[in-house]
Amino acid sequence: MGNDIKIRVLGCGASAGVPLIGCDCAVCRSDNPKNQRTRVSILIEQEGQRLLVDTSPDLRQQCLRHDIRTVDAICFTHAHADHCHGIDDLRPLNFHRGSVIPAYGDPVAMEEIVPRFSYAFKPPVPEYGWFRPALEAHLVDVENWTAFSVGNMRVQPFPQMHGKLTTLGLRVGNFAYSTDVHHLPDKAREILEGVEVWIVDCLRRGASPTHAHLDLTLEWISQVKPKRAILTHMSHEFDYDALKAELPEGVEPGYDGMEIVLS
Numbered sequence: 001m002g003n004d005i006k007i008r009v010l011g012c013g014a015s016a017g018v019p020l021i022g023c024d025c026a027v028c029r030s031d032n033p034k035n036q037r038t039r040v041s042i043l044i045e046q047e048g049q050r051l052l053v054d055t056s057p058d059l060r061q062q063c064l065r066h067d068i069r070t071v072d073a074i075c076f077t078h079a080h081a082d083h084c085h086g087i088d089d090l091r092p093l094n095f096h097r098g099s100v101i102p103a104y105g106d107p108v109a110m111e112e113i114v115p116r117f118s119y120a121f122k123p124p125v126p127e128y129g130w131f132r133p134a135l136e137a138h139l140v141d142v143e144n145w146t147a148f149s150v151g152n153m154r155v156q157p158f159p160q161m162h163g164k165l166t167t168l169g170l171r172v173g174n175f176a177y178s179t180d181v182h183h184l185p186d187k188a189r190e191i192l193e194g195v196e197v198w199i200v201d202c203l204r205r206g207a208s209p210t211h212a213h214l215d216l217t218l219e220w221i222s223q224v225k226p227k228r229a230i231l232t233h234m235s236h237e238f239d240y241d242a243l244k245a246e247l248p249e250g251v252e253p254g255y256d257g258m259e260i261v262l263s
């Protein structure tokens, strides 16, 4: 239906992905495809509009896997490499769209991303075709919690703490996404109120200065009380089946390719 929100988990792995290069642990050696986690990214779709959240280094593989040919906008949660270094693979998306893609991010993130990938923010040169990605930077005013729109999709950003860095949490309808966060400020909790489905950071079992760990994630979930909580940004410490079996009702690990529909 028109107002349905469809979310595709494109990747749910920690910054180095799972399996880790050169690791012989049971999870990295597992045959279960749900233990193979590319770097975090999701695609949110509503009323025919598609918002890609982050451009992970695995973007190419993620687009091929799900036949994603183009998107209507991108939102960067922050400037860490595992969230934006797939930026060059946007070129075919520009090609299929035939135009520049709007890219949203807060000023802290865009101050790093725009100079780091300056070529992607230059105006296209039509006679050369899409020889480089073509993005148009839009600053998200998270200080004033100003929502932005992708067609009729309303995206409400909220601030999160990720070590000393701020990251963007996003709410669309009754869905919210919180990756790379170790502390939820009051404003984030306010915007999360009444959310039905929440995808939330859960790096590992042990505490981290920059990410939520299992106990902390579960504590937040018991406070926010979504109907359904899905864990993301998971390291190789988590075996999908074992983690699923130990989680309380309404909480589940995410997996690459997972699809969620909210009506």
Ligand SMILES: [Zn+2]
Pocket: 014, 015, 040, 080, 082, 083, 180, 233
């Ligand atoms: Zn990350």
Ligand SMILES: [Zn+2]
Pocket: 019, 020, 023, 024, 025, 026, 027, 028, 029, 236
């Ligand atoms: Zn491993």
Ligand SMILES: [Zn+2]
Pocket: 078, 080, 162, 180
């Ligand atoms: Zn990060």
